[in-house]
Structure formats: structure tokens, C-alpha cells
Amino acid sequence: EPCYVYHPLNAYDDDGRVVMDLVVHPKAFANTEREPSQGEPSMQRWVLDPAAGTCSRTVIDERGQEFPRADERLAGRRHRYGYSVAVPELAGLGGGQGGPGGTLLGYDVVxxxxxxxxxGAGCTPSEFVFVPAAPDAAENEGWLMGYVHDGATDTSSLQILDATDVAAPPVARVELGHRVPQGFHGNWMPEAGA
Known part of the structure; x- marks a missing residue:
């Protein structure tokens, strides 16, 4: 079935099969190059079996979302946790000036x-990055950090969440007093110059 994928959460080899968790758009650039995505992008798991020549697709979450992330220390290896940004007023991408606001989703795929x-209403999160508590910390032991734009005040904040309790209030919030433009991607560098 034709579709479009901008961003995978992660992928790994499972005994000769490739397991991929990714955000899948039903269509992209179908009407115009100015509207890159049409329809609600969903979080899916694809299992590619090269020996059998098959690809099975399972929907993990139907909500419109984008910018999936996992613990980067597990890139290309089996993961349990992942994170993504759902913004209902966008059908996947952009920034809202009202409405229900954005949500950070924390997945336990096991x-x-x-x-x-x-x-909150009118607030649009950017991509959140996982920061491990220590270099040898367990998967999901750490924080999620990202910018959140408040459409009502046109200002942004840097918010830090406990990755083990995504639903809890932020452990830290830095009000920046101005808007930080929505960016696609962020990265964490554990040391200066790394």
C-alpha cells in the first residue's frame, strides 16, 4: 500500500527480519508541493522479512503525530521505549494558535x-530529545527535553520531563520570554565538543 515516511523512530534486526517503528503518512505531495502531508500520520510497526519477501504493518497509534525519537544509544538495536509529538490541529505538522494543543506521547512497545x-491549549511542542541520566543508564532512565511554543503569548519555554513518567508535570521549565522558531530536529551532546 503506497504511503510516505519522513521519520523512523528506530529499526533493528530480529533474527533476519527488520523491525521498524515509524510515523507513516498516507499521502505526501499528492496535491501540491506546499502541502507535504495529507491525512493523519500514524505510528506503525513494520516487520520486513527479506527471506519471505513480505512486509507486515501494525498500527501502534492512529493519532496524527510526527518527530518520533528513541534513546539514541539504541539506534539500530532493539528498543522498548519511544516518544513522538501529537498535535491534533495540524494533522501531523505545524503549529497551532488555539485548539487542544500538543501532546508528547511516550510509548512502551513491549x-x-x-x-x-x-x-495545554494553543501550545505546540517541538521534537523532544531523550537525555540519559548517565552514560550507562537504563533505557528510559533520563529526561525528555524540548521547546514548547505558547500561541497565546507567542513565547517559548524549554521543558524537561521525566522519561519514566511522561504524564507528570515537567521537572523543569525555563520561560524564554520570546519565541523559539519550531525546528524539526534536536540532538543531545553529553560533553562540550562531542
Missing amino acids: AGTVAEHHF
């Missing part, structure tokens, strides 16, 4: 659960 952190 347990099949999702935790939600709601930022």
Missing part, C-alpha cells in the same frame, strides 16, 4: 501502552 503529556 507493554503496548502510551503515556501522554498535554502541554
Whole structure:
């Protein structure tokens, strides 16, 4: 079935099969190059079996979302946790000036659960990055950090969430007093010059 993928959460080899968790758009650039995505992008798991020549697709979450992330230390290896940004007023991308606001989704793909952190009406989160508590910390032991734009005040804040309890209030919030333009991607560098 034709579709479009901008961003994978992660992928790994599972005994000769490739397992991929990714955000899937039903269409992209179908009407105009100015509207890159049409329809609600969903979080899906694809399992590619090269020996059998098959690809199975399972929807993990139907909500419109984008910018999935996992613990970067596990890139290309089996993961349990992942995170993504849902923004209902966008059908996947952009920034709202009202409405229900954006939500950070925290997935446990082993347990099949999702935790939600709601930022509030008119608030649009950027991509959140996982920061491990220590170099040898367990997966999900650390923080999620990202910018959140408040459409009512046209200002942004840097918010830091406990990755083990995504639904809880932020552990830290830095009000910046001005808008930080929505960016696509962020990265964490554990040391200066790394």
C-alpha cells in the first residue's frame, strides 16, 4: 500500500527480519508541493522479512503525530521505549494558535501502552530529545527535553520531563520570554565538543 515516511523512530534486526517503528503518512505531495502531508500520520510497526519477501504493518497509534525519537544509544538495536509529538490541529505538522494543543506521547512497545503529556491549549511542542541520566543508564532512565511554543503569548519555554513518567508535570521549565522558531530536529551532546 503506497504511503510516505519522513521519520523512523528506530529499526533493528530480529533474527533476519527488520523491525521498524515509524510515523507513516498516507499521502505526501499528492496535491501540491506546499502541502507535504495529507491525512493523519500514524505510528506503525513494520516487520520486513527479506527471506519471505513480505512486509507486515501494525498500527501502534492512529493519532496524527510526527518527530518520533528513541534513546539514541539504541539506534539500530532493539528498543522498548519511544516518544513522538501529537498535535491534533495540524494533522501531523505545524503549529497551532488555539485548539487542544500538543501532546508528547511516550510509548512502551513491549507493554503496548502510551503515556501522554498535554502541554495545554494553543501550545505546540517541538521534537523532544531523550537525555540519559548517565552514560550507562537504563533505557528510559533520563529526561525528555524540548521547546514548547505558547500561541497565546507567542513565547517559548524549554521543558524537561521525566522519561519514566511522561504524564507528570515537567521537572523543569525555563520561560524564554520570546519565541523559539519550531525546528524539526534536536540532538543531545553529553560533553562540550562531542
